[in-house]
Amino acid sequence: MKLHRLVLANYRGIAHREIEFPDHGVVVVCGANEIGKSSMIEALDLLLEFKDRSTKKEVRRVKPTNADVGSEITAEISSGPYRFVYRKRFHKKCETALTLLAPRREQLTGDEAHERVRAMLAETLDTELWHAQRVLQAASTAAVDLSGCDALSRALDIAAADSGADAALSGTEPVLIERIEAEYARYFTPTGRPTGEWSAAISRLAGAEAAAAECAAAVAEVDDRAGRHAALTHRVAELARQRQASGPRLEAARAAAEQLAALTDEAREANLIATAAAATAAASAGVHAARLGLLTEIDTRTATVAGLEAEAAEAADELTTASAAAEACDSALENATRTLTTGQLRVESARRALDHLLDREEADRLRGRLAKVDEIRHERDRVCASLSAVTVDTEVMGRIDDAAAAVDRIAAQLASISxxxxxxxxxxxxxxxxxxxxxxxxxxxxxxxxxxxxxxxxxxxxxxxxxPGATALDVQAKYAAAQETLAQALVAGDVADLGAARAEDLRRRELESSRDKLTATLSGLCGDDQVDQLRERLAQLLAGQPGEPDVLTTDGCFDSKAARAELEAAEAARATAAAEHESRRLIAGAAADRCTEASTGLTVLRNNAATQRGELDVATARLARERALVRDEELACAADADMRAQQAAERRLAELNEALAATAPDAVTVELAEAAEATESLEERHRDASRALREISIELAVFGSEGRKGKLDVAETEREHAVDEHARVGRRARAAQLLRSVMTRHRDTTRLRYVAPYRAELQRLGRPVFGPTFEVEVGSDLRINSRTLNETTVPYESLSGGAKEQLGILARLAGAALVAQEDTVPVVVDDALGFTDPDRLAKMGQVLDTVGGQGQVIVLTCSPDRYQGVKGARRIDLHAVH
Incomplete structure (x- = not known):
């Protein structure tokens, strides 16, 4: 197959592109990333494989997103004797058109055109080879599998025969294998599962055996029902006999249960009497004990009241003593408080006098400081005014110096050449x-x-x-320009000459130094304070001065030292008074606490005595009321009589419980329950057996009318026929399977034979790239297993990415070089050799040149410099065809 022309319209992001490919040689199609290089191969696959109305995802995803139009693909292709132009439009207004140019002109459209192209390609194109001869970006380092390419197999068969192989080939082996595969497909799927006649025979045999088994099960079911009918008849008779024998046991159990119930009722009544007697005895004993407790309570409360009254008298004496002591302490505390107040007033007066004196001294210091600041400010302002009159600043002086130096330098140069x-x-x-x-x-x-x-x-x-000569004239011109520059700089500085400029510059630097010194002095005087803040502080200090002095020395002048001494003496006197006041306060507080404690204790004792006296009176009145109703001796006698009645009732209850235990009530209850359960179980089992016997009798009557034995005979006959057919078809299926396995083994042996021509061609192409020691080991599936260089063998999977990529391209080029001319397909290299160094790139370019002379090699790349070594390549820039 050869690709002559490819046209894309509205395909992904491609508005229109048309590329023509030469019949032979290497074509390098270059363009930036995402410009649509790989899309051309994808478009060719869509054109050849999918109908124009297809909605599969491969077709949907090529529709442009920026326009509601259909994607169009047109290709001019040669394959075998056929040359045709094939066009399809997808997505909108779907259309398929085929123009057959050779061997005779013909035009078709729609599905008819699609099927005709499929038929021509099936007749002339090895699809496996077409797909294998691509080096794609995503799998450029994967080992290529050429084992399924029939065109390569035929070429290697011929090469193996030409090389003197032992087995002679007739050329009809592929046809024979196809017929064997077709025969094998009648009985087995590609994965080896039964299908067709063999699957039908297996299914028929399985169905016949299932039907025979079902009929046999039905006949066995009739036999089972007959046996169960006889067994149930015997069981019903046996259960009737057992049910009759269980009656006397149930009657005896019921009589024993009635006797047990009577004794239980009597014991329950005795228990009630004993409980009532116990309650009566407990009540009598409680009343007697309450009377004794009341007598004890009266005695206890009488003694408690006497003790509380004595304690209250002692507490009253203690309260009188504590009150007198507290009054004396309060008087002393008042005197200490007055002394402390006097000392505090003295301290405040002394501190106020000292503060006034310190403020006055600070005001004097601020006056002198501000006067000095004003003086320095005035001097600095004078210097700044003088400095502002100087016109020669640093920049102007720099210009004058540079211009004067240039004049001197050029003058010296001019003098040397004049x-x-x-x-x-x-x-x-x-x-x-x-x-x-x-x-x-x-x-x-x-x-x-x-x-x-x-x-x-x-x-x-x-x-x-x-x-003068030209050089002197040039220097003279430069000298004149330098003098002009110097004159302009002197004018800018408002000076007559260089000496005046330097004198003015010296004066400026002296003034700047004076200004900086005065500024530093002023900053030192002010510190972190602003002058306005200092003036405001002075005004505040002057405003806070009193009219008369608070502290005077012996000669009548203000003295901060004397004021500070007075303050210290006042604070010492205040501290002594404060300590005395605190001591008196603590003593007075303790005395007050003792007085309060004594008063509280007396109040508590009096309240307790009153409470106990009231409770004693209540208890005495209660005893008098109770004795008026029942005397103490009568309560004692009633409690004793009730206790004796309780003991008699408990003895009667114990006797009845012993008699009840002797009758074994649990055993009687269990026997009654077991007898009743056994009788009920026999009744239920007899009913179930009778019902089952009736149902089986009905089923046997129905089975007799179904003819199950006849159906079993028919099913067994069908099974025998199915067995015969299964054996007959099975022999053919196994024969086809055996023949296929033998031919497959033979084909694998043949592949091992033609690995040598493929390996030789691969090594021939690879030695210019890898060197004269290059060898490869190729498996029967034509995959490269290992590479040897300089007697060092490395497995294919352990090679670097660049080596894998190079070997993958060489393997495809070797296949392209071996196949017959009529079976050749384009070799497509999609942006490969990205892992290859420059030296091997040049060598790979030579190999591509060599193979390109025999067929088409299409290279898609965004880096065309990689393929500069392909001398005979035709370059197509996708920018020019958009």
Whole structure:
């Protein structure tokens, strides 16, 4: 197959693209990433494999997202004797058109065109080879599998026969294998599962056996029902006999249960009497015990009241003593408080006097500091005014210095290259040089340096013109420019010459130094404070001064030292008074606490005594009321009689419980329950057996009318026929399976034979790239297993990505070189060799050149420089075809 032309329209992001491919050689299609290089191969697959109305995801995802139009693909292809132009439009207004150019012109549309192209490709194209001959970005390092390519197999068969292989080939082996595969497909699926006739025979036999088994089960069911009928008849008779024998046991159990119930009722009544007697005895004993407790309570409360009254008298005496002591302590505390108040007032007065004196001293210091600040400020303002009148600043002085240096440097250069002309007179003479007049006496000399065109005139005799060379003229021009620059800088500084500029600059630096010193001094005087804040602080201090002094020395002047001494003495006196006051306060508090405690204790004792006296009166009145109703002796006698009645009732209850235990009530109950359960079980089993016997009799009557034995005979006959057919078809299926396995083994042996030609071709193409020691080991599936270089063998999976990529391309090129001319397909390389170094890139380019002469090699890349080594390649730039 050859691809002559490919046209895409509205395909993904491609509005329109048309590319023509030469029949032979390497074509390098280059373009930026995402420009649609890989999309061309994808589009060719969609064109050949899918109908125009297909809704599969492969077709849906190529529809452009920016326009509601259909994607169109057109290709001109040659395959075998056929050459045709094939076009499809997907998504909207779907259309398929085929123009057959050779062997005879023909036009088809729709599904008919699609099927015709499929038929032509099936006849002339090895699809496996077409897909195998692609090196895609996603699998460029994967080992290529060429084992399923029939075109390559045929070429290798021929190559193996030409190389003198032992087995001669007739050329009909592929046809025979196809017929064997077709025969095998009648009986088995590709995975080896039964299908077709063999599956039908297996299914028929399984169905016949299932039907025979079902009929046999039905006949066995009739036999089972007959046997169960006889067994149930015997069981019903046996259960009737057992039910009759269980009656006397149930009657005896019921009589024993009635006797047990009577004795139980009697014991329950005795238990009630014993309980009532116990309650009566407990009540009598409680009443007697309450009377005794009341007597004890009266005695206890009488003693308690007497003790509380004695304690209250003692507490009253203690309260009188504590009150007197508390009054004395309170008086002493008042005196200490007055002393402390006097000391506090003295301290405040002394501190106020000291604060006034300190403020006055600070105000004096601030006056002097502010006066100094004002003086320095005035001086700095004067210096700044003088500095502002100076016109030569740092920048201007720099310009003047630079210009003067340039003038001096160029003047020296000009002097070194200028011509000096000297005149010596032999008689008195007068010369003129420009506007200058020079008189020379006999024997006197005069010279002039010609830095520019210069004329010296001897009036009435001669005129001498001295013209410097071009270099001197250039330097002269630079000298004039430098002088102009210097003049401009002097004008900017408002000075006459360089000396005046330097004097002015020195004056400026001196003034700046004075200004900086004054500024530093001013900053030191002010510190972190602002001058306005200092003036405000001085005003506050002056406003806070009193009219008269608070502290005076002996000579009548203010004295902060005396004021500080007075403050210290006042604070010491206040501290002594405060300590005395605190001591008196603690003593007075303790005395008050003792007085309060004594008063509280007395109140509590009096309240307790009153409470106990009231409770004693209540208990005495209660005893009098109770004795008026029942005397103490009567309560004792009633309690004793009730106790004796309780003991008699408990003895009667114990006797009845012993009699009840002797009858074994649990055993009687269990026997009654077991007898009743056994009788009920026999009744239920007899009913169930009778019902089952009736149902089986009905089923046997129904079975007799179904003819199950006849159905079993028919099913067994069908099974025998199915067995015969299964054996007959099975022999054919196993024969086809055996023949296929033998031919497959033979084909594998043949593949091992033609691995050698493929390996030889691969090594021939690879040695220019890897070197003369390059060898490969190829398996029967034509996959590369290992590579050997310099007698070092490395498995394919252990090779680097670049080596794998190179071997993958060489394997496809070897296949393309081996297949017959009519079976050749394009080799597509999609942006490969990205892992390859420059040296091997050049060598791979030579191999591509070699194979490109036999067929088509299409290279898609975003880096065309990789393939510069392909000398005969035709380059197509996708930017030019958009």
């Amino acid at each position: 011509t000096a002309v000297e005149f010596t007179s032999v008689a008195d003479i007068e010369l003129s040089a420009g506007e200058r007049r020079v008189s020379l006496a006999a024997g006197q000399s005069w010279s002039v340096t010609a830095t520019g065109p210069t004329e010296v005139d001897v009036p009435g005799v001669l005129t001498v013109r001295v013209t």
